[in-house]
Amino acid sequence: MTEQDTFPRRIWQIVAAIPYGKVTTYGDIARLAGSPRAARQVGGVLKRLPAGSKLPWHRVINRLGEISLTGADLDRQRQALLAEGVEVDHNGKIALERYRWQG
């Protein structure tokens, strides 16, 4: 097996496992990936996703239950979440206790 075990690959695998209609946080993904202090790097991986990726990156939000993106990007993520039934207010705030995914 020539498969490498790189940080981005672990992140991609975890994000791919977030169920439809659920969300999780950067910190939780980092913890599941085995680098509990690498929440920032999780954001870095998602930011650099290959164009055309089918990963549900929009299901990842911050620990306060808010979308971390701004401007047009925030709006895109909000629309993607609304489209799968996640309630997001106009500021990008989500009821984390209600939609949180526990891997």
Add this chain to the structure above:
DNA sequence: AAACTGACTGTTA
């Protein structure tokens, strides 16, 4: 190799 960057988080005030 070294410096810089940042889709984060916890603490402090």
Add this chain to the structure above:
DNA sequence: GTAACAGCCAGTT
């Protein structure tokens, strides 16, 4: 409720 700071650590220059 806000804002400022300091750790954090993998990717990019």
